[in-house]
Amino acid sequence: MSWSITLTNVTKKYGERTILDDISLTIPAGETVAILGPSGGGKSTLIRCVNGLNTFDAGEIEVGPHRVGPTGPKGVITRIRQSFGMIFQDFQLFPHFSVLENITEAPIRVLGERPALVRERAMLLLKRVGLADRATAYPRELSGGQKQRIAIARALAMNPRGLLCDEITSSLDPEIKTEVLNVLEDLKRDGMTLVLVTHEIGFARRVADRVVVLCDGRIIENGPPASVLDNPQSERMAAFLKCVMG
Amino acid sequence: MRKPLTIRTIQALIRFALLVLILLIQQVILAQDKGALKCGTDFEGGIPYIFGDKDDPRSLVGFEVDLLAALEQELGRPIDRKHAAFDSLLPTVRRGDVDFVMNGIEITVENRKQADFTRPYYLYQLQLIARGNETRKFTTLEDCEKLKLRVGTLNGSAAFRVLDATDDIVTKGYDDQEGPFKDLVAGKLDALLFDVPIALYYVIQDNKIEHRKKDFPGLKLVGRPFAEGQYGIAVKPGSDALRAELDAALGRVIQSGEMKRILTKWHLWSLDQYQLYDEPAVVASESSGLAFGQYFVLLLKGAWVTIQITIVSMALAVALGLPLAMMRLYGPLPLRWLATGYIEFFRGIPVLLLLFFLYFGLSELIGVNLDAMTAAILGFGLNYAAYEAEIYRGGIQSIPLGQWEASASLGMSSGLTFRRIILPQSIRVILPPMTNDFIALFKDTSVVSIISVIELSKQYQILTKTYGQFLEIGLTTAALYLIMSVPLGYLSRYLEERWGGKAM
Numbered sequence: 001m002s003w004s005i006t007l008t009n010v011t012k013k014y015g016e017r018t019i020l021d022d023i024s025l026t027i028p029a030g031e032t033v034a035i036l037g038p039s040g041g042g043k044s045t046l047i048r049c050v051n052g053l054n055t056f057d058a059g060e061i062e063v064g065p066h067r068v069g070p071t072g073p074k075g076v077i078t079r080i081r082q083s084f085g086m087i088f089q090d091f092q093l094f095p096h097f098s099v100l101e102n103i104t105e106a107p108i109r110v111l112g113e114r115p116a117l118v119r120e121r122a123m124l125l126l127k128r129v130g131l132a133d134r135a136t137a138y139p140r141e142l143s144g145g146q147k148q149r150i151a152i153a154r155a156l157a158m159n160p161r162g163l164l165c166d167e168i169t170s171s172l173d174p175e176i177k178t179e180v181l182n183v184l185e186d187l188k189r190d191g192m193t194l195v196l197v198t199h200e201i202g203f204a205r206r207v208a209d210r211v212v213v214l215c216d217g218r219i220i221e222n223g224p225p226a227s228v229l230d231n232p233q234s235e236r237m238a239a240f241l242k243c244v245m246g
Numbered sequence: 247m248r249k250p251l252t253i254r255t256i257q258a259l260i261r262f263a264l265l266v267l268i269l270l271i272q273q274v275i276l277a278q279d280k281g282a283l284k285c286g287t288d289f290e291g292g293i294p295y296i297f298g299d300k301d302d303p304r305s306l307v308g309f310e311v312d313l314l315a316a317l318e319q320e321l322g323r324p325i326d327r328k329h330a331a332f333d334s335l336l337p338t339v340r341r342g343d344v345d346f347v348m349n350g351i352e353i354t355v356e357n358r359k360q361a362d363f364t365r366p367y368y369l370y371q372l373q374l375i376a377r378g379n380e381t382r383k384f385t386t387l388e389d390c391e392k393l394k395l396r397v398g399t400l401n402g403s404a405a406f407r408v409l410d411a412t413d414d415i416v417t418k419g420y421d422d423q424e425g426p427f428k429d430l431v432a433g434k435l436d437a438l439l440f441d442v443p444i445a446l447y448y449v450i451q452d453n454k455i456e457h458r459k460k461d462f463p464g465l466k467l468v469g470r471p472f473a474e475g476q477y478g479i480a481v482k483p484g485s486d487a488l489r490a491e492l493d494a495a496l497g498r499v500i501q502s503g504e505m506k507r508i509l510t511k512w513h514l515w516s517l518d519q520y521q522l523y524d525e526p527a528v529v530a531s532e533s534s535g536l537a538f539g540q541y542f543v544l545l546l547k548g549a550w551v552t553i554q555i556t557i558v559s560m561a562l563a564v565a566l567g568l569p570l571a572m573m574r575l576y577g578p579l580p581l582r583w584l585a586t587g588y589i590e591f592f593r594g595i596p597v598l599l600l601l602f603f604l605y606f607g608l609s610e611l612i613g614v615n616l617d618a619m620t621a622a623i624l625g626f627g628l629n630y631a632a633y634e635a636e637i638y639r640g641g642i643q644s645i646p647l648g649q650w651e652a653s654a655s656l657g658m659s660s661g662l663t664f665r666r667i668i669l670p671q672s673i674r675v676i677l678p679p680m681t682n683d684f685i686a687l688f689k690d691t692s693v694v695s696i697i698s699v700i701e702l703s704k705q706y707q708i709l710t711k712t713y714g715q716f717l718e719i720g721l722t723t724a725a726l727y728l729i730m731s732v733p734l735g736y737l738s739r740y741l742e743e744r745w746g747g748k749a750m
């Protein structure tokens with residue numbers, strides 16, 4: 001059901017600056033991985049490379065049965081996107097569509113599924129994220145936490161083999177974060193591959209199977225939360241943690 | 247600290263203003279004292295009345311130029327020539343901008359409502375003109391009527407009124423002399439009706455006639471001249487002293503044989519002109535003002551043309567603008583250049599020029615004869631497409647990149663994303679400036695009169711030029727514009743709410 005992700009010697013540059021420096025990383029199917037690291041460390045760039053929103057300069061990325069290099073091919077990138085959802089910090093719901101239309105758009109238009117079927121599934125998903133009563137609302141009528149849960153439902157409607165989440169709780173109030181985090185925990189229980197870029201150390205510790213720390217385009221830590229967070233191997237990690245924990 | 251304006255300073259200001267005023271008035275009076283008379287005339291009035299010399303376009307020649315010189319002599323006062331378009335000559339003298347106007351102005355009942363006239367200085371007749379290879383036989387107005395011919399002439403002329411009074415002739419009015427000749431040659435007209443002097447200089451292939459127009463070969467006069475009338479000098483209503491002075495001077499020019507000499511020099515003398523000596527009673531062609539019903543129907547027709555041009559051109563512009571914007575935004579390099587070139591070009595040139603080119607230029611260049619309406623719609627459509635393209639582009643670019651990325655992450659292709667996500671959202675941004683353009687275009691359409699399309703403003707001009715009645719026809723025209731544009735404004739607001747309301 002779920003897919004694994006493997007990065008092999010991935011390098012990404014912006015001009016002279018190396019943003020991802022020869023990254024190799026394997027995320028087994030069904031695992032929940034938290035990606036931590038200082039701002040500008042390359043976390044967003046990494047997961048955007050996985051679903052082709054960013055190109056990269058060298059190396060190879062494997063997502064489930066698909067394999068892409070720096071030059072695509074484009075068809076394969078589209079395939080990966082259809083089966084690996086992505087959630088953004090700023091939701092990016094479609095403002096001119098109702099909640100239900102936001103969710104059904106891609107399955108109907110991209111996968112060519114029957115609208116009635118998709119709508120049924122969408123209602124189930126809305127129930128799952130606790131927003132069954134907001135199907136006809138428009139995004140502007142929702143709170144941040146509700147928007148983010150709709151964004152998750154929208155990604156789930158494609159029956160994805162995994163989700164990439166880029167700081168999806170960062171712009172939410174602390175009380176509201178839990179609504180969204182609960183949904184993620186629920187997905188983890190289902191065995192979905194989850195890649196979570198996050199600053200929520202507590203959540204990472206509780207939910208992640210593994211923590212990867214990116215700093216200056218390199219992986220400086222990669223291991224179970226307990227060892228990475230409580231017993232950091234590198235000095236930089238210790239410094240980072242000190243900084244984050246205050 | 248601000249000083250309050252005291253009464254004293256106010257008084258000082260008033261006194262100063264009065265002083266300036268008095269000086270100005272003195273200046274004006276002095277200028278008038280010099281004795282120069284200002285004569286309004288159309289410098290592009292055309293052959294053989296008054297026109298720029300071929301060899302030296304800055305110096306004006308023509309039989310009226312010679313007449314003015316003779317009048318200067320007789321009056322003992324210099325005459326300054328001031329340019330004004332033919333249609334606006336009578337309003338100009340009426341307002342008092344000039345002392346008198348002279349440019350083949352016919353002494354008719356309508357014209358005499360706007361100005362007072364001197365004794366006539368030339369007796370004209372009207373002449374039909376056709377293409378030399380014309381096979382249909384017509385020599386009179388009745389023939390033209392039977393054949394339902396399209397006949398062109400000058401707006402506001404006696405010939406125009408003669409044609410307009412018929413039922414079946416399609417009358418086409420022009421503001422310049424050349425236009426109808428061009429259209430006759432191009433086959434857009436079947437015949438012309440002009441005052442004999444013009445017919446003479448454009449049609450007769452006599453190399454002895456100096457200044458003859460040679461650009462329109464292969465035309466012929468058909469039938470005999472008819473509908474006699476008179477040219478006179480027009481002065482502001484009520485300026486009897488000036489009129490008497492001019493009358494006397496004209497009388498002396500005629501009696502001395504100078505008038506005959508001038509007219510003979512310009513090949514315009516005929517035995518008829520001996521009537522000038524008698525100071526004939528003014529015979530004016532009979533026709534009274536228009537009733538509301540009559541001009542209202544004509545104005546409605548004009549309004550309908552305005553609506554047609556506006557709607558079809560805008561539809562064309564809106565349809566053409568989108569691919570242009572997309573080419574400019576997403577096209578490969580050569581296409582992007584092409585679109586940018588198109589937009590810059592059409593935004594850079596005046597619509598007027600474009601209309602001229604489409605209507606006259608195309609037929610001369612590649613023999614494509616667009617009818618005036620098509621040329622108008624095409625001209626505005628192409629021109630506005632450039633503006634609409636930029637509006638589309640602004641709207642499309644206003645949608646955040648995140649929307650593209652969110653769609654891409656759902657596996658949507660860029661085409662699908664554009665169609666379903668980006669364009670519908672940008673409509674909200676696009677619609678207000680686009681409806682603005684629509685209303686602007688609605689008013690811009692009045693320009694098309696230069697290629698002889700008669701829409702609302704043109705119809706107003708023609709009617710008032712022919713029949714006077716400025717106030718009532720003007721108010722009716724304004725009312726029609728308002729009746730059309732106010733609902734347009736409501737429609738645009740409704741659309742903005744309907745389409746724009748849904749988005750954030």
Ligand SMILES: Nc1ncnc2c1ncn2[C@@H]1O[C@H](COP(=O)(O)OP(=O)(O)OP(=O)(O)O)[C@@H](O)[C@H]1O
Pocket residue numbers: 014019037038039040041042043044045046
């Ligand atoms: N389009 C771009 N052009 C040039 N440099 C870029 C671009 N996008 C990102 N970068 C640079 O790449 C580096 C990594 O950016 P990235 O967004 O991946 O960091 P991050 O780890 O996600 O940081 P944050 O926690 O602040 O989101 C940063 O130094 C950033 O300045």
Ligand SMILES: [Mg+2]
Pocket residue numbers: 043044045166167
């Ligand atoms: Mg980031």
